[in-house]
Amino acid sequence: MSAALDDSDxxxxxxxxxxxAAAVAPVGGDTKRIRALRxxxxxxxxxxxxxxxxxxxxxxxxxxxxGGAGLGVAELGALAEELGAxxxxxxxxxxxxxxALLAAAGAxxxxxxxxAGTSLVLTAWQxxxxxxxxxxxxxxxxxxxxxxxxxxxxxxxxxxxxxxxLYWQPAAGAALRTEYTYDGGHYGTLQPAPARKLAxxxxxVLEQALDDAALVTCFTLLGGAERAFAMTLDYLKTxxxxxxxxxxxxxxxxxxxxxxxxxxxxxxxxEAAAATVDAGASGxxxxxxxxxxxxxxxxxxxxxxxxxxxxxxxxxxxxxxxVGLYLRKAMVLSNQFGSANLHRRRFVATAPxxxx
Amino acid sequence: xDAIRIPAPAELDGLDDEHFRQVVRAFLAQNxxxxxxxxxxxxxxxxxxPWYFKLAAAGWLCPGWPKEHGGLGLSPSxxxxxxxxxxxxxxxxxxxxxxxxxxxxxxxxxxxxQKQQFLPKILTGEHIWCQGYSEPNAGSDLAALRTEAVLDGDxxxxxxxKIWTTLAMDANWIFLLVRTDKNAKKQEGISFxxxxxxxxGITVRPIINLEYHDExxxxxxxxxxxxxxxLVGTLNKGWDxxxxxxxxxxxxxxxxxxxxxxxxxxxxxxERMGVFEDATFQESYARLRLELEDxxxxxxxxxxxxxxxxxxxxxxxxxxxxxxxLFQRITDTMLEIAGENAGLLEPMEGNRNLNATGxxxxxxxxxxxxxxxxxxxxxxxKNVLGMPG
Numbered sequence: 199m200s201a202a203l204d205d206s207d208x209x210x211x212x213x214x215x216x217x218x219a220a221a222v223a224p225v226g227g228d229t230k231r232i233r234a235l236r237x238x239x240x241x242x243x244x245x246x247x248x249x250x251x252x253x254x255x256x257x258x259x260x261x262x263x264x265g266g267a268g269l270g271v272a273e274l275g276a277l278a279e280e281l282g283a284x285x286x287x288x289x290x291x292x293x294x295x296x297x298a299l300l301a302a303a304g305a306x307x308x309x310x311x312x313x314a315g316t317s318l319v320l321t322a323w324q325x326x327x328x329x330x331x332x333x334x335x336x337x338x339x340x341x342x343x344x345x346x347x348x349x350x351x352x353x354x355x356x357x358x359x360x361x362x363x364l365y366w367q368p369a370a371g372a373a374l375r376t377e378y379t380y381d382g383g384h385y386g387t388l389q390p391a392p393a394r395k396l397a398x399x400x401x402x403v404l405e406q407a408l409d410d411a412a413l414v415t416c417f418t419l420l421g422g423a424e425r426a427f428a429m430t431l432d433y434l435k436t437x438x439x440x441x442x443x444x445x446x447x448x449x450x451x452x453x454x455x456x457x458x459x460x461x462x463x464x465x466x467x468x469e470a471a472a473a474t475v476d477a478g479a480s481g482x483x484x485x486x487x488x489x490x491x492x493x494x495x496x497x498x499x500x501x502x503x504x505x506x507x508x509x510x511x512x513x514x515x516x517x518x519x520x521v522g523l524y525l526r527k528a529m530v531l532s533n534q535f536g537s538a539n540l541h542r543r544r545f546v547a548t549a550p551x552x553x554x
Numbered sequence: 555x556d557a558i559r560i561p562a563p564a565e566l567d568g569l570d571d572e573h574f575r576q577v578v579r580a581f582l583a584q585n586x587x588x589x590x591x592x593x594x595x596x597x598x599x600x601x602x603x604p605w606y607f608k609l610a611a612a613g614w615l616c617p618g619w620p621k622e623h624g625g626l627g628l629s630p631s632x633x634x635x636x637x638x639x640x641x642x643x644x645x646x647x648x649x650x651x652x653x654x655x656x657x658x659x660x661x662x663x664x665x666x667x668q669k670q671q672f673l674p675k676i677l678t679g680e681h682i683w684c685q686g687y688s689e690p691n692a693g694s695d696l697a698a699l700r701t702e703a704v705l706d707g708d709x710x711x712x713x714x715x716k717i718w719t720t721l722a723m724d725a726n727w728i729f730l731l732v733r734t735d736k737n738a739k740k741q742e743g744i745s746f747x748x749x750x751x752x753x754x755g756i757t758v759r760p761i762i763n764l765e766y767h768d769e770x771x772x773x774x775x776x777x778x779x780x781x782x783x784x785l786v787g788t789l790n791k792g793w794d795x796x797x798x799x800x801x802x803x804x805x806x807x808x809x810x811x812x813x814x815x816x817x818x819x820x821x822x823x824x825e826r827m828g829v830f831e832d833a834t835f836q837e838s839y840a841r842l843r844l845e846l847e848d849x850x851x852x853x854x855x856x857x858x859x860x861x862x863x864x865x866x867x868x869x870x871x872x873x874x875x876x877x878x879x880l881f882q883r884i885t886d887t888m889l890e891i892a893g894e895n896a897g898l899l900e901p902m903e904g905n906r907n908l909n910a911t912g913x914x915x916x917x918x919x920x921x922x923x924x925x926x927x928x929x930x931x932x933x934x935x936k937n938v939l940g941m942p943g
Contacts, residue, residue, distance in 0.1 A: 431939055431941075435940070435941060435942060443942050443943070445941045445942050446941070446942050446943030448932070451932065451935035451936070451939075451941050452928070452931040452932075454935050454939055454941060455875075455930075455934035455935045455938075455939070456931070458872070458934055458938065458939055459872045459875060459876055459934070462852055462869070462872050463848045463849070463851075463852055463876065466848060466851035466852035466854070466855055467847075467848040467851050467852075469851075469855075470851035490844055490847050490848070493844055494844070494848055542840050542841070542844065543840075545843075546836070546840045546843075549843070549847075551821075
C-alpha cells in the first residue's frame with residue numbers, strides 16, 4: 199500500500215502518474231476535443247475512456263488483488279489535477295465511486311469491465327442537491343448523476359433496515375432524463391428499477407468513496423485554477439494598453455499576487471488532506487481533512503477563475519477564449535460532492551479544536 | 555511523564571527532532587519565568603534581561619550560531635522547532651538584534667578581530683544591539699537611505715537620522731546601513747557600520763506608538779566619529795549583506811502561532827461575551843479556523859523545504875502576507891464582538907486572556923514591519939510570477 203512507501207518513492211510514484219497524464223492531456227495541448235464534445239451525449243470520448251482503462255487510471259485506488267493499482271489518493275489526485283488542467287470530460291471521479299463499491303461487493307466481472315474502460319458504471323446515490331447523505335429510498339429519483347448518458351449500468355444503494363444494500367440496474371431501458379451543465383457536460387435523473395442485488399451493506403464503503411470523490415474533485419479544481427491562472431499571467435505579461443504592458447501596473451500585479459497566494463493555500467490544503475487520508479486517518483479526522491480541502495477548493499477555484507475572466511477583459515467573456523472554460527468547470531465542480539457551506543458545517547462538526 | 559534530561563548545549567543539534575522538541579519543552583518549563591508568558595507588550599531590557607542571562611548561562615542564547623562561536627549550531631529544521639516551542643510557550647522576545655541579526659552577519663562577513671571583539675559580548679549580554687536601517691524618507695524604499703558616513707582619517711563621520719530603531723533606548727550598540735558613495739546606484743553605495751551608542755553626537759528619542767508603548771525610537775547622528783575598523787565586509791556592499799539575512803527571517807513572520815494564539819483568545823472572548831454559540835459568530839469563527847488550518851499546511855511545506863536542506867525562495871513572502879492578514883482578521887473580529895470593551899485601554903476585567911484591544915492594536919504593524927505587505931506583493935509579482943516593470 200502506498201502509505202508504506204517512503205517519501206521519495208512516493209514523490210516518484212506521483213511524478214510518474216503526472217507524466218502518464220500526458221497520454222490524454224498533452225502538455226500544451228489545445229481544447230479542440232473538449233469544445234467539440236460540449237452539449238453532446240454522452241459528452242465524452244468512449245475511445246479515451248477505454249484508453250484511461252488501459253492506462254490503469256480507473257482502478258488506480260482499487261486493491262491490486264481486485265485488478266486495480268492499489269495506489270493512494272495522492273496519486274489519483276495528481277492525475278486529476280492534470281486532467282483538470284486539460285478539462286478532460288471523462289467521468290473518472292464518478293467511476294471511482296463505482297469501482298470502490300464493486301470491489302467491496304466482490305462483483306468481479308462488473309469491476310473488471312469497468313476498470314478496463316470497456317463499460318461505464320455510475321453510482322446513482324444522490325436524492326437531492328448539496329448533500330453527502332444517502333437515504334437509499336427504493337423508489338426515490340436519483341439526481342445529479344454526472345455523464346449519466348454514457349452509463350452502461352447504474353449502481354443503486356437502497357436502504358434495507360439498518361443496512362444500505364447495493365443493486366445493479368442496466369442502463370438499457372432505464373428511465374433517464376438528462377440536463378446539460380454549464381461546462382458542456384450533463385447530469386442525469388434516474389428512476390430506480392433495481393434489477394439484481396450485489397451486496398447487503400455498502401454504507402461505510404459508499405460514505406468513504408463519496409468523501410474520496412470530494413477530495414479528488416478538489417484536485418481537479420486545483421488543476422483548472424492553476425491553468426487558468428497561468429494563461430491569465432501570460433496575458434498580463436503581453437497585453438499592451440496605454441503604451442505599456444498591463445502587467446506593469448501595480449494594481450494588477452497585486453491582484454496576481456493575491457491569486458498566487460490563493461493557489462498556494464489551495465495546493466497546501468488539498469495535498470495535506472490527501473496525505474492525511476493516505477496515512478490511514480479514519481472517522482472524523484478523515485472527514486475534517488477532506489471538508490477543509492473542499493471548502494478551500496470550492497472558494498479558491500471560484501475566486502481565481504472569476505478573477506481570471508476579469509483580468510482578461512472583454513476577451514475573457516467570450517466563448518472562444520479558454521479562460522472561461524475553467525470558470526464554467528468550476529461552477530459545476532465546486533458544488534459537487536458538497537458545497538463550501540456544507541463542508542464548512544461538517545468541518546465544525548468533525549474537527550477538534552486545537553488548544554493553544 | 556518522565557523528567558527529561560536537558561543535554562549539554564553541544565549535544566543538542568545531534569538529537570533527533572522529536573527528542574529535541576521534548577527537551578526544549580522541558581527547558582522552558584524549568585526555566586522560563588511564568589509571569590513573562592505571552593506578555594501584552596514588547597518587553598524592555600530591564601524586564602527581559604533575567605531571561606536573557608538565564609539563556610546565556612545555559613548556553614542557549616544563540617541557537618543559530620555555529621558552536622565555535624558559542625552558539626548551539628542548530629540546523630534550520632531544529633531552529634524552526636525551537637521557535638515553534640518558544641511561541642507555543644508564549645516566550646517573550648528579548649533584545650535580540652545582536653543574536654538574530656548582527657551576530658550572523660559578523661560571523662559571515664566580519665574580520666577575525668571583529669568576531670573576537672563583538673561576538674563574546676553578545677553572549678555575555680554586555681552589548682545590547684539595535685538596528686539602524688529605516689529613515690524618515692527610506693522606509694519601504696530602504697535603499698534610498700541618506701545617513702552618510704564620510705571617511706576622515708581613521709574615522710568615519712556619521713550624520714543623519716534613523717527611525718523605527720526598535721528598543722534603541724535599551725541598546726548600547728547599533729548597526730547601521732550608511733551611505734558611503736553618493737554617486738553610485740542607490741543599492742551600491744551603502745555600507746554596514748557598527749557604532750557604540752555612547753559616542754558623542756548620538757541622540758535617541760522614543761516614539762510612542764498606537765499601543766501607547768515606546769517600542770520604537772528615532773536616533774539622530776550629529777558628526778559621530780566611528781573607528782573605520784568598525785565597517786563590516788566590503789565598502790559599499792552593505793546592501794547585499796543585509797539583504798542576504800532577510801529571507802530566513804520571513805518564515806518566522808509567517809509562523810501560524812501568532813494567529814493561532816489570537817484565535818484561541820477570540821474563542822475565550824466570545825464565550826465571555828456570550829456570543830460563542832451565536833450563528834453569526836460561529837460562521838466567522840469557522841472561516842477563521844479554516845484559514846488557520848490552511849496557513850499551517852502551507853507553512854509546513856516551507857518547513858519541509860528547510861528540513862530537506864533547500865533554501866527558501868522569494869515565495870516565502872506569501873506566508874508573511876497570509877499570516878499577518880489573518881492575524882488582523884481575527885483581531886478585527888475580537889473588536890466586533892467585544893461591545894464597549896472594545897474601547898478599553900486595559901484588558902477587560904484585568905484578564906490578559908481577554909485583551910481584545912491589545913491584540914487588535916498589536917496586529918496593526920504586522921502588515922507594515924518586515925517589509926510591508928504591499929512590498930511583499932511586489933516581490934511576489936516580480937520575483938515569483940515574473941511580472942514586468
